[in-house]
Amino acid sequence: MDAILIQILNGLDKGSAYALIALGLTLIFGTLGVVNFAHGALFMIGAFCAVTLQKLLTLSVTTIDPERTDFLGNPLKVQTPYVENWFGPEVGGTIVDWAVPLAILLAIPVMLLVGFVMERGLIKHFYKRPHADQILVTFGLAIVLQEIVKYFYGANPIPTPAPDAFRGSLDIGVWLGFDPYAIIYPYWRLVYFFFAGVIIAAVFAFLQFTTFGMVVRAGMADRETVGLLGIDIDRRFTLMFGLAAVVAGLAGVMYTPILSPNYHMGMDFLVLSFVVVVVGGMGSLPGAVLAGFLLGILQSFASMNEVKSLLPGIDQIIIYLVAIVILLTRPRGLMGRRGVMEE
Amino acid sequence: MTRQTFSRRGVLKSGAATGAGLALPTIFTASSAAAFTNAPTGSSVTLGFNVPQTGAYADEGADELRAFELAVEHLNGGGDGGMLQTFSSQALDGTGILGKKVEFVTGDTQTKSDAARASAQSMIQKDGAIMISGGSSSGVAVAVQGLCQEAGVIFMAGLTHSNDTTGKDRKANGFRHFFNAYMSAAALAPVLQNLYGTDRRAYHLTADYTWGWTQEESIAAATEAMGWQTAEKVRTPLGAGDFSSYIAPVLNSGADVLVLNHYGGDMVNSLTQAVQFGLRERQANGKDFQIVVPLYSELMARGAGQAIKGIPGSQNWDWKLEDAGTKAFVKSFGEKYGFPPSQAAHTCYVQTLLYADAVTRAGDFNPCAVVEALEGYEFDGLGNGPTLYRAEDHQCFKDVVVVKGAENPQDEFHLVEIVEVTPTEQVTYAHDHPMFAGGSLGECNPGA
Numbered sequence: 150m151d152a153i154l155i156q157i158l159n160g161l162d163k164g165s166a167y168a169l170i171a172l173g174l175t176l177i178f179g180t181l182g183v184v185n186f187a188h189g190a191l192f193m194i195g196a197f198c199a200v201t202l203q204k205l206l207t208l209s210v211t212t213i214d215p216e217r218t219d220f221l222g223n224p225l226k227v228q229t230p231y232v233e234n235w236f237g238p239e240v241g242g243t244i245v246d247w248a249v250p251l252a253i254l255l256a257i258p259v260m261l262l263v264g265f266v267m268e269r270g271l272i273k274h275f276y277k278r279p280h281a282d283q284i285l286v287t288f289g290l291a292i293v294l295q296e297i298v299k300y301f302y303g304a305n306p307i308p309t310p311a312p313d314a315f316r317g318s319l320d321i322g323v324w325l326g327f328d329p330y331a332i333i334y335p336y337w338r339l340v341y342f343f344f345a346g347v348i349i350a351a352v353f354a355f356l357q358f359t360t361f362g363m364v365v366r367a368g369m370a371d372r373e374t375v376g377l378l379g380i381d382i383d384r385r386f387t388l389m390f391g392l393a394a395v396v397a398g399l400a401g402v403m404y405t406p407i408l409s410p411n412y413h414m415g416m417d418f419l420v421l422s423f424v425v426v427v428v429g430g431m432g433s434l435p436g437a438v439l440a441g442f443l444l445g446i447l448q449s450f451a452s453m454n455e456v457k458s459l460l461p462g463i464d465q466i467i468i469y470l471v472a473i474v475i476l477l478t479r480p481r482g483l484m485g486r487r488g489v490m491e492e
Numbered sequence: 493m494t495r496q497t498f499s500r501r502g503v504l505k506s507g508a509a510t511g512a513g514l515a516l517p518t519i520f521t522a523s524s525a526a527a528f529t530n531a532p533t534g535s536s537v538t539l540g541f542n543v544p545q546t547g548a549y550a551d552e553g554a555d556e557l558r559a560f561e562l563a564v565e566h567l568n569g570g571g572d573g574g575m576l577q578t579f580s581s582q583a584l585d586g587t588g589i590l591g592k593k594v595e596f597v598t599g600d601t602q603t604k605s606d607a608a609r610a611s612a613q614s615m616i617q618k619d620g621a622i623m624i625s626g627g628s629s630s631g632v633a634v635a636v637q638g639l640c641q642e643a644g645v646i647f648m649a650g651l652t653h654s655n656d657t658t659g660k661d662r663k664a665n666g667f668r669h670f671f672n673a674y675m676s677a678a679a680l681a682p683v684l685q686n687l688y689g690t691d692r693r694a695y696h697l698t699a700d701y702t703w704g705w706t707q708e709e710s711i712a713a714a715t716e717a718m719g720w721q722t723a724e725k726v727r728t729p730l731g732a733g734d735f736s737s738y739i740a741p742v743l744n745s746g747a748d749v750l751v752l753n754h755y756g757g758d759m760v761n762s763l764t765q766a767v768q769f770g771l772r773e774r775q776a777n778g779k780d781f782q783i784v785v786p787l788y789s790e791l792m793a794r795g796a797g798q799a800i801k802g803i804p805g806s807q808n809w810d811w812k813l814e815d816a817g818t819k820a821f822v823k824s825f826g827e828k829y830g831f832p833p834s835q836a837a838h839t840c841y842v843q844t845l846l847y848a849d850a851v852t853r854a855g856d857f858n859p860c861a862v863v864e865a866l867e868g869y870e871f872d873g874l875g876n877g878p879t880l881y882r883a884e885d886h887q888c889f890k891d892v893v894v895v896k897g898a899e900n901p902q903d904e905f906h907l908v909e910i911v912e913v914t915p916t917e918q919v920t921y922a923h924d925h926p927m928f929a930g931g932s933l934g935e936c937n938p939g940a
Binding site for chain 2: 156
């Protein structure tokens with residue numbers, strides 16, 4: 150029982166990431182009709198916003214310590230972060246320690262800008278082109294973006310730890326009456342799960358309870374009619390692209406303590422997130438969220454030794470198996486709308 | 493309807509093109525006038541350095557390339573000479589190889605066997621490389637070694653740690669300086685016994701490919717021999733990213749040690765996540781839970797950050813060793829690039845010197861002469877103490893460095909500290925040891 154609970158918890162945080170990426174993908178597809186294969190790269194860029202802020206906060210002034218030597222026997226150059234010089238070691242150290250949550254403030258404008266440039270500079274030229282063209286150009290863009298990141302940050306994962314306050318793990322098992330250490334769950338993964346919940350709720354509230362959101366929803370349902378009413382739906386859809394980029398970016402920022410960022414992380418999530426979108430139903434926002442959590446949990450269960458001993462390799466294919474079953478039994482996905490991606 | 497016309501010039505052009513085309517398939521034997529593939533005829537000789545320039549091991553590949561570049565510079569008489577000054581052979585005098593200037597070409601393995609073979613083939617066919625070196629993956633090394641055997645060129649393996657490279661997949665034209673999984677286990681086991689005792693239950697998470705399999709087999713055999721039990725062996729896909737669903741079952745497995753048979757980005761992620769799950773703070777079977785990473789690297793330690801503290805593992809070499817060869821290499825490399833070399837850089841530098849030295853001692857570039865010069869060759873002064881290139885399997889036998897993550901590193905270059913240097917005798921095994929069985933070197937292939 151405790152093993153099952155652990156895997157459900159594991160599935161929740163993985164599912165949170167899938168749901169956030171799939172939510173953005175669905176927003177873009179639902180509004181602009183673009184199949185955006187560069188969406189994983191937006192997740193990766195968000196993660197590198199955290200890396201960048203961490204690097205900025207640890208920019209240091211160099212002093213020579215004549216008492217100590219470096220690896221070549223020369224006097225040691227000691228690096229002290231500017232923030233520690235400015236605010237003192239304690240406050241400066243705390244600012245550096247909280248680099249990941251603070252990176253949210255950096256990621257929001259950066260991702261809005263990236264989304265805006267991406268949409269206005271490239272993707273808008275492909276609105277009326279076939280989906281295959283859109284996939285090719287966005288996939289190419291994703292490769293370019295990840296190579297740029299690799300050029301500046303290298304190929305190896307870069308550690309971006311959570312603040313000290315969130316290191317360690319919570320003994321959930323004791324709360325539920327199990328033995329101590331039976332169900333352990335890292336604090337940061339809980340933070341990520343709640344953070345994802347807040348973002349998802351905010352996006353839904355924005356679409357549901359604001360005039361802007363109402364127009365966007367109307368545009369998603371019938372773009373031409375909204376245009377005939379004199380509303381500049383394209384401008385709103387461009388903003389939605391920016392919003393989707395911000396959602397993916399924030400998902401990336403907060404995921405960095407869970408998975409040390411590397412230039413390829415976006416591609417790793419992209420394919421699975423597309424399966425999530427298809428399983429949830431193309432164009433369905435609730436479907437994307439539901440399928441994200443569902444597939445995250447299923448993937449975790451499939452990694453259990455008991456399951457793998459019965460079905461070797463199942464952990465690698467479970468998501469695709471589920472996708473096949475869903476598409477055979479419900480061709481529009483779990484919550485797909487009639488007419489989306491249908492001639 | 494079109495009317496075809498023939499001119500004398502056109503016929504000559506077509507004939508020349510057809511002739512060249514027909515000659516192309518015999519590229520590997522094109523040097524039949526010479527006695528071996530890509531026999532150097534001019535004033536220079538070309539070496540091929542095949543490293544991951546893209547993909548997950550690109551940083552290690554970049555460090556390997558730096559080392560190759562430095563080795564070529566030293567062979568051609570540039571720089572301060574590095575390990576040429578400390579190498580026991582003294583056959584190399586900074587005038588290239590047999591008086592020919594050393595040039596090099598590079599290829600990108602992408603850490604994929606098929607891409608690595610393609611780039612090695614291109615370097616052999618198009619660029620005339622007479623020796624191929626490099627790599628950061630055993631899957632790649634085994635694939636490229638096979639290609640070099642077919643093509644008739646020497647393969648001086650870079651970073652490859654699977655037993656299979658000089659075990660079941662060994663080849664006469666292939667040589668490995670780097671240590672292997674068996675040696676890691678043999679060096680590490682006594683240290684683990686001292687640290688954690690003989691009554692332990694180990695849970696293995698293993699990268700699901702040749703290196704992971706042999707690493708798991710080796711470390712399980714070595715720890716079981718000293719009394720440990722193996723609770724579970726779980727294979728994980730290469731590049732899984734999030735290992736939480738593999739780590740969570742460890743909590744209730746009855747194990748009190750987690751052995752991470754992972755490397756590169758996988759190791760960074762699995763170790764970080766294991767620490768996040770509180771494994772190092774928990775108790776199991778009345779003992780403190782421990783984590784072991786059998787194969788270490790400085791670059792990985794940098795990626796893992798604080799999670800690496802106190803974790804034991806093994807290395808082929810470390811820049812903090814005190815011998816003259818290491819000091820000379822670290823000085824050359826450090827002054828040129830501004831940071832100390834990794835073990836991947838070291839093994840690639842050494843392999844290049846060893847190849848050049850073997851050619852010089854043999855007085856011939858013929859691969860079979862090089863094989864003869866390297867087989868059973870004993871040398872010193874290259875950073876690992878006295879070393880033997882064993883004739884039976886083309887594996888180097890030398891000391892192994894047991895390390896652990898530093899508790900309070902003074903800077904980013906001191907993340908790993910040396911626990912002990914395990915002597916060669918302790919890590920030596922019979923060439924027909926069961927873990928290395930099933931392969932044979934075969935005959936040297938000069939390619940002619």
